Amino acid sequence: MQKDFRLEWRQRAALNGMLLYVSSTVFVCYLSFSSRGGQLPAPAWNALFWIVLLFSAVNAVAKGFLQESRGRMLYYYTVVRPQAVILAKIAYNALLLVGLALVAFTLYSVVLGNPVQNVPLFVGNVLLGAVGFAGTLTLVAGIAAKATNSSTLMAVLGFPLMVPMLLLLIKVSKNALDGLEFEASRSALLTLVALNLIVGAVSYLLFPFLWRS
């Protein structure tokens, strides 16, 4: 398990690319809104932030499976159990997305202002979201990598599957923006954790079948 993780870590060539991708997306947002002048209204700020995160997540996770060569897959297959592979991949993607999300949040609040009133809740929510995106998208990336037109398929399969999560995330982060206390968003947060667990468990159970082909 640890070894897999290190293997994943070794091919982090995409990491710098992803960082640049996030920064340039945020900057494009900034430039396109700066012409209007003044602060963005909070709901728009929120929506834009999650759209940036969504697209960078899809791009970042898609790299993981699509770039892998056939030979190396075969090598993994002989060495480790499939469950270890999926867990390592989810863990790696989760870390990657958490990093990306934090970088995105920092940059975003620097250039577009930071209207968040309850920062710990917002950051916790972003972390949960990053882990959830990683769980959902890792299996989707694995599925899409098997098909012929993978990059289109990745978007078609991934976006609808992420909507339940995204709805909850946007709701909680709206609460954090408005500075509501923790009680107001507790049930949504719990559902989010439950959804993450469901997605993780289903990926864990299903991946061995996907791996075999």
Added chain:
Amino acid sequence: MKNWWKVLTVVLLLYVAVAGLLMPVPRLAILNESIRNLYFHVPMWFGMTAILVASVYYSVRYLRTPTPELDIKAHEAARTGILMGCVGLATGSIWARYTWGAWWTNDPKLNGAAVAMLIYGAYLVLRSSFTDEQQRARVSAIYNVFAFAVAMPLFYILPRLTDSLHPGSGGNPAFAKYDLDSDMRLVFYPAVIGWTLLAFWVAQLATRISVLKLKVYEKQLA
């Protein structure tokens, strides 16, 4: 008799069509006669859930013992589920036009149902993007189980967390409360059973056609 449930389907649905449109219903403000949509709109979602459960069941069985028949069953059941869902959206939309005054409102329940349909639409896209049949069957079975696990919270959990205009949530009356009197139950329960059975009937016929096509294809190859 082997086909008793098909006879039952026909009898129940005839009864629902006649009694559902003619039997007395309670007079409620705003809803008025449109309350009869309960017999057609709500059973669609019951039927869709049942047929999607069947589809997941066949997908899991396919992953355990891969045979082309199980794949066809899972596929046709999912397609029937999508059909039921689309009819459910359409009946709901028509109802909303005359009750709420708009074809579509920005409501968590409506949006959840629409996104769930998108998730299953992606299932069909996924199927069509494989050339190898075995791989297509295996990967789409995996996606089917995954999609079910993600789509069901959209229907049954998320709308309950937020306020909604839709009957049955956010304090609006639903069929469990006072507005469904015993007369309506007499039609509603047969309607649920009838439409669900119809979904299974459609899926069975579609499966037979697909299996026949597969056999003809294999014969041509031989």
